[in-house]
Amino acid sequence: MSFAVQFLRAARLTLVLWLITVVIITLPMLGLARLLAGAPAEGSLVSRQGVVVGSRLIGQQFSSGRYLNSRPMGEASLAAANPRLQQRVAAAADAWHQLGISRPAADLLLASASGADPHISLEAVREQLPRLVQERGVTLSQLEVLLKQNQESPITLRTIRPVVNVLGFNLALDRLTAASSEGPKG
Numbered sequence: 085m086s087f088a089v090q091f092l093r094a095a096r097l098t099l100v101l102w103l104i105t106v107v108i109i110t111l112p113m114l115g116l117a118r119l120l121a122g123a124p125a126e127g128s129l130v131s132r133q134g135v136v137v138g139s140r141l142i143g144q145q146f147s148s149g150r151y152l153n154s155r156p157m158g159e160a161s162l163a164a165a166n167p168r169l170q171q172r173v174a175a176a177a178d179a180w181h182q183l184g185i186s187r188p189a190a191d192l193l194l195a196s197a198s199g200a201d202p203h204i205s206l207e208a209v210r211e212q213l214p215r216l217v218q219e220r221g222v223t224l225s226q227l228e229v230l231l232k233q234n235q236e237s238p239i240t241l242r243t244i245r246p247v248v249n250v251l252g253f254n255l256a257l258d259r260l261t262a263a264s265s266e267g268p269k270g
Contacts, residue, residue: 130251132258138251143202146254149183150219152212154250155204156195185211203247206235220261230256 128140138144143154156176162169173193180188189208195201213227234253235246 130255132255137255139202140249140251141202143196143200144251146250149215151254152204152209152216152248152250152257153192155191155201155208156193157200158195161197183215202249202251203236204250206231206246206248209248209253216257220257222261226260227257230260 129136130138130140143157145157146153156172158172162172176193177188180192185192189205189211191204192208192211209231213224213231216222216227217224230253231248234248234256236249237246238244
């Protein structure tokens, strides 16, 4: 058999396998996922004024003092004895101390297992509320109501305690301060 015949046979086999694995198996599965899961299958993207600002499933960093800050992002799989983990936790604790939080919640110091968890504990949120009151010019009671509205229960099996999606809370915070800055219309 010549090289050209073997090459054509291999090319045909590659094309057939590609059609089976991509077209016949994968595309119907993607369509089924979109039909059954909807937004999660598309990444749970969140838009504001037609612009994608993040995902409800993937954590993102917020560096402005006007926003709720999330857990640290980055290497999550470091052993407890690893000096890099100890340095990273010490640096995070130092940063929180500078913001006036003397004993930050553990989830503000440690990355999640995936390194991109979009949720933080109620304790971590409450520690940041005084800063948000000062930065946003809203009352603590308004933020407590907002926290209650954005709290996700452990029924979702993500955690054993209630958590808050940081992006969702920050978008609600923007809506709250936009509404309070407009004031009553009359």
